[in-house]
Amino acid sequence: xxxxxxxxxxxxxxxxxxxxxxxxxxxxxxxxxxxxxxxxxxxxxxxxxxxxxxxxxxxxxxxxxxxxxxxxxxxxxxxxxxxxxxxxxxxxxxxxxxxxxxxxxxxxxxxxxxxxxxxxxxxxxxxxxxxxxxxxxxxxxxxxxxxxxxxxxxxxxxxxxxxxxxxxxxxxxxxxxxxxxxxxxxxxxxxxxxxxxxxxxxxxxxxxxxxxxxxxxxxxxxxxxxxxxxxxxxxxxxx
Amino acid sequence: xxxxxxxxxxxxxxxxxxxxxxxxxxxxxxxxxxxxxxxxxxxxxxxxxxxxxxxxxxxxxxxxxxxxxxxxxxxxxxxxxxxxxxxxxxxxxxxxxxxxxxxxxxxxxxxxxxxxxxxxxxxxxxxxxxxxxxxxxxxxxxxxxxxxxxxxxxxxxxxxxxxxxxxxxxxxxxxxxxxxxxxxxxxxxxxxxxxxxxxxxxxxxxxxxxxxxxxxxxxxxxxxxxxxxxxxxxxxxxxxxxxxxxxxxxxxxxxxxxxxxxxxxxxxxxxxxxxxxxxxxxxxxxxxxxxxxxxxxxxxxxxxxxxxxxxxxxxxxxxxxxxxxxxxxxxxxxxxxxxxxxxxxxxxxxxxxxxxxxxxxxxxxxxxxxxxxxxxxxxxxxxxxxxxxxxxxxxxxxxxxxxxxxxxxxxxxxxxxxxxxxxxxxxxxxxxxxxxxxxxxxxxxxxxxxxxxxxxxxxxxxxxxxxxxxxxxxxxxxxxxxxxxxxxxxxxxxxxxxxxxxxxxxxxxxxxxxxxxxxxxxxxxxxxxxxxxxxxxxxxxxxxxxxxxxxxxxxxxxxxxxxxxxxxxxxxxxxxxxxxxxxxxxxxxxxxxxxxxxxxxxxxxxxxxxxxxxxxxxxxxxxxxxxxxxxxxxxxxxxxxxxxxxxxxxxxxxxxxxxxxx
Numbered sequence: 001x002x003x004x005x006x007x008x009x010x011x012x013x014x015x016x017x018x019x020x021x022x023x024x025x026x027x028x029x030x031x032x033x034x035x036x037x038x039x040x041x042x043x044x045x046x047x048x049x050x051x052x053x054x055x056x057x058x059x060x061x062x063x064x065x066x067x068x069x070x071x072x073x074x075x076x077x078x079x080x081x082x083x084x085x086x087x088x089x090x091x092x093x094x095x096x097x098x099x100x101x102x103x104x105x106x107x108x109x110x111x112x113x114x115x116x117x118x119x120x121x122x123x124x125x126x127x128x129x130x131x132x133x134x135x136x137x138x139x140x141x142x143x144x145x146x147x148x149x150x151x152x153x154x155x156x157x158x159x160x161x162x163x164x165x166x167x168x169x170x171x172x173x174x175x176x177x178x179x180x181x182x183x184x185x186x187x188x189x190x191x192x193x194x195x196x197x198x199x200x201x202x203x204x205x206x207x208x209x210x211x212x213x214x215x216x217x218x219x220x221x222x223x224x225x226x227x228x229x230x231x232x233x234x235x236x237x238x239x
Numbered sequence: 240x241x242x243x244x245x246x247x248x249x250x251x252x253x254x255x256x257x258x259x260x261x262x263x264x265x266x267x268x269x270x271x272x273x274x275x276x277x278x279x280x281x282x283x284x285x286x287x288x289x290x291x292x293x294x295x296x297x298x299x300x301x302x303x304x305x306x307x308x309x310x311x312x313x314x315x316x317x318x319x320x321x322x323x324x325x326x327x328x329x330x331x332x333x334x335x336x337x338x339x340x341x342x343x344x345x346x347x348x349x350x351x352x353x354x355x356x357x358x359x360x361x362x363x364x365x366x367x368x369x370x371x372x373x374x375x376x377x378x379x380x381x382x383x384x385x386x387x388x389x390x391x392x393x394x395x396x397x398x399x400x401x402x403x404x405x406x407x408x409x410x411x412x413x414x415x416x417x418x419x420x421x422x423x424x425x426x427x428x429x430x431x432x433x434x435x436x437x438x439x440x441x442x443x444x445x446x447x448x449x450x451x452x453x454x455x456x457x458x459x460x461x462x463x464x465x466x467x468x469x470x471x472x473x474x475x476x477x478x479x480x481x482x483x484x485x486x487x488x489x490x491x492x493x494x495x496x497x498x499x500x501x502x503x504x505x506x507x508x509x510x511x512x513x514x515x516x517x518x519x520x521x522x523x524x525x526x527x528x529x530x531x532x533x534x535x536x537x538x539x540x541x542x543x544x545x546x547x548x549x550x551x552x553x554x555x556x557x558x559x560x561x562x563x564x565x566x567x568x569x570x571x572x573x574x575x576x577x578x579x580x581x582x583x584x585x586x587x588x589x590x591x592x593x594x595x596x597x598x599x600x601x602x603x604x605x606x607x608x609x610x611x612x613x614x615x616x617x618x619x620x621x622x623x624x625x626x627x628x629x630x631x632x633x634x635x636x637x638x639x640x641x642x643x644x645x646x647x648x649x650x651x652x653x654x655x656x657x658x659x660x661x662x663x664x665x666x667x668x669x670x671x672x673x674x675x676x677x678x679x680x681x682x683x684x685x686x687x688x689x690x691x692x693x694x695x696x697x698x699x700x701x702x703x704x705x706x707x708x709x710x711x712x713x714x715x716x717x718x719x720x721x722x723x724x725x726x727x728x729x730x731x732x733x734x735x736x737x738x739x740x741x742x743x744x745x746x747x748x749x750x751x752x753x754x755x756x757x758x759x760x761x762x763x764x765x766x767x768x769x770x771x772x773x774x775x776x777x778x779x780x781x782x783x784x785x786x787x788x789x790x791x792x793x794x795x796x797x798x799x800x801x802x803x804x805x806x807x808x809x810x811x812x813x814x815x816x817x818x819x820x821x822x823x824x825x826x827x828x829x830x831x832x833x834x835x836x837x838x839x840x841x842x843x844x845x846x847x848x849x850x851x852x853x854x855x856x857x858x859x860x861x862x863x864x865x866x867x868x869x870x871x872x873x874x875x876x877x878x879x880x881x882x883x884x885x886x887x888x889x890x891x892x893x894x895x896x897x898x899x900x901x
Contacts, residue, residue, distance in 0.1 A: 137497060138497060138498055139497075139498055139499065139502065141493075141498060141499040141502075142493075142497035142498055181499050181501070181502075182737070183737065183738075183740075184499070184502055185322060185499070185501050185502060185505070186737075186740055187740065188501075188502050188505035188506065188509075189319050189320035189322065189357070189505055190319055190354065190740065190742075191353065191354045191357065191509060193502070193505055193506040193509050194498070194506065196509075202539070202543055204543060204545065204548075204636060204637065204639075204640070205545040206640055207640060208636065208637070208639050208640040209636050209639045209640075209649065209739050209741075211543070211636070211743060215351065215353040215354050215509075215513075216350060216351045216352070216353065216354070216384075217351045217354050217742060218742065218743040218744075219740065219741065219742055219743060220632070220635070220636045220639075220649070220739060220740075220741045220742075220743050221738075221739065221740050221741075222639065222648060222738030222739040222740065223640075224738055225738045225739075225740065
């Protein structure tokens with residue numbers, strides 16, 4: 001099976017899983033515009049490769065491995081959408097289809113360069129979040145300087161999530177702050193330096209500011225800024 | 240050593256400053272640490288609140304009399320760092336480094352020691368004679384935090400005094416320590432950063448031998464390493480080579496840490512702060528059983544609740560406005576009744592010129608008194624209570640999302656609410672916004688907020704003679720207009736905007752002295768700007784009036800007032816009067832038509848249109864003056880002109896639409 005096809009399937013399962021909890025064969029078939037029988041074939045093969053967990057009649061869910069691939073592809077897709085909209089100024093309706101085809105062919109290096117050129121956007125033109133890259137960097141400035149010197153950057157070993165995705169009262173350590181130097185500077189002046197433990201105290205409705213606790217201080221932070229503060233994903237046991 | 244005799248860059252400092260002080264000391268520290276309370280405790284009522292020369296940053300100074308000495312106390316703005324993030328930070332660091340105060344008192348919050356020490360470390364680098372007041376130790380104790388102030392003093396090498404400023408505890412010890420500090424102090428030990436940083440600081444220091452700046456050498460070296468734009472510029476003028484070397488060294492640090500150097504330095508400082516804090520803090524283990532929720536947590540469960548929170552905001556702001564106008568109307572009626580015993584309240588338009596001028600000045604004075612005392616004063620008093628209690632920050636958080644629609648963020652709600660009292664202090668308060676764009680945008684929107692004077696017009700014309708619902712509709716329309724105008728201005732204005740990053744202080748019972756001081760600071764701008772403008776403006780306009788310029792002006796304005804807005808021709812002059820004082824519109828109207836029953840002379844549509852136009856057409860002369868002094872005349876005139884155009888356009892459309900329905 002071609003890698004492009006694998007990625008397309010994983011992407012579809014990713015979307016359906018986040019919508020319905022798991023991806024049913026018939027829904028995947030509808031999505032991919034193919035016959036349910038061929039979906040079953042593909043799912044079996046994906047399951048053999050260790051990308052999905054597949055139980056007949058109940059549907060498929062992504063494994064950690066599968067999720068990683070889907071995440072990368074989604075990131076490429078959304079970055080490309082921003083590029084096609086903001087730089088190439090392509091008609092908004094054509095952006096999605098075009099990105100769908102391009103996402104499978106661009107290299108990781110191109111993906112990073114695209115991210116740097118677009119100043120690490122947080123959302124695609126349709127408003128979906130763009131996940132951070134999997135480089136072991138603490139801020140975008142670090143990536144920028146690495147890009148200039150063509151320095152290889154290690155892959156981040158831990159999974160990171162935006163602070164807004166923490167449960168209330170949950171604690172974790174800051175791993176990466178996306179954004180321009182001024183905001184990063186302001187945040188670090190207020191105590192949000194890399195490796196610092198923070199906890200989420202409160203969220204306000206409709207994407208209002210979030211309240212966090214850092215170094216015994218409570219701060220209210222604009223939702224869009226908070227979304228760019230990434231923390232190590234706390235394991236299920238830690239609270 | 241006090242003052243800055245050689246400093247030519249800030250000649251205005253001495254104009255607004257206390258004379259004959261023997262010493263000058265400064266209070267520095269984060270926001271919300273009780274710095275203002277300590278300032279009030281030290282200086283009492285003798286305070287001067289003004290601007291830093293040429294900057295839209297508030298400057299407060301007062302006089303402390305101690306041991307026969309006159310000590311000038313400067314309250315520096317509450318800041319978190321000495322970068323160039325905001326004007327407040329620049330002003331503070333330049334004051335300490337260039338004006339050499341005889342002592343700097345760093346007020347820190349005992350409950351958030353790490354973040355406060357982060358600032359203390361930077362202050363130590365500026366190397367003034369310095370001491371620390373660890374404030375609110377009682378609150379920290381309640382949270383189970385005990386601080387060993389003696390140890391802190393040893394570690395930092397400066398005197399440390401524990402205080403509970405709000406109850407006056409520790410203030411005598413503080414004043415004694417200040418006197419001690421001014422008589423002589425030891426140089427505190429340098430707090431060292433990581434090896435790779437110190438090596439590079441050392442290299443830069445060795446190069447700086449031939450360069451003379453008025454900042455301390457080590458501080459200059461650190462700022463060069465941080466690529467501080469201001470310091471880099473100063474050094475580049477003398478020796479561009481050093482700047483280049485510092486840039487290379489900064490680049491090395493960036494490649495070691497993989498972070499912008501300023502962020503590396505913040506992290507380094509926090510490491511030092513964390514280390515010191517860990518040594519001086521002893522935490523009492525939380526008691527057995529489930530943790531008791533603090534009062535702040537309990538209140539925030541309501542104040543930041545997705546439904547209750549908004550209801551609370553509406554109730555509090557609505558209550559504030561209703562209370563103000565109910566109480567205000569009563570007191571205002573009483574005061575004007577009382578004052579009318581002394582002098583004819585109605586405009587005098589014939590007779591000797593002197594009489595006309597005096598009468599004009601007096602009506603201006605009466606108008607000032609009957610607006611400021613009953614409406615604005617109680618409004619600001621209550622608002623200061625809300626502000627000092629900590630609730631205003633919760634309103635900012637709840638309304639942040641809505642403020643985004645205007646291109647602003649939650650903090651902008653403070654100037655907008657203030658605007659309902661009087662636009663003048665509201666425009667001053669736009670200083671709390673971060674970028675020049677956000678400051679200007681907030682000020683522009685403030686001028687669209689109906690102040691007390693405009694509310695008098697709306698109530699007097701519409702609520703009294705049409706009905707209360709049309710008056711409320713005008714208010715609702717105004718809010719809508721603010722949103723639309725805000726969006727347009729946000730899109731068209733150049734400059735950058737930043738999102739909300741704000742500390743959330745714990746709730747506390749407001750301090751009387753802070754509340755009174757805040758109220759006074761805001762009311763004072765009314766007395767110095769609005770009162771004179773009222774009095775002089777009223778006298779001049781009265782003279783014009785008496786000189787028979789009435790009809791020509793009305794004729795001149797007739798195409799707009801009569802043809803486009805559908806108002807009686809006589810209204811033209813009242814709108815001109817309204818530039819001086821908005822509520823003068825209604826006053827002159829009564830005189831010109833010889834009646835206060837406006838329903839007899841104008842149709843409901845005309846009343847609504849007139850109220851609408853006077854609500855929008857131009858900020859009054861006091862506001863234009865303040866806009867000019869804060870943002871420059873170009874912007875002041877641009878705002879005024881755009882509002883005239885908008886008011887005429889909206890008024891004309893409203894006249895045509897309302898004629899269909901009313």
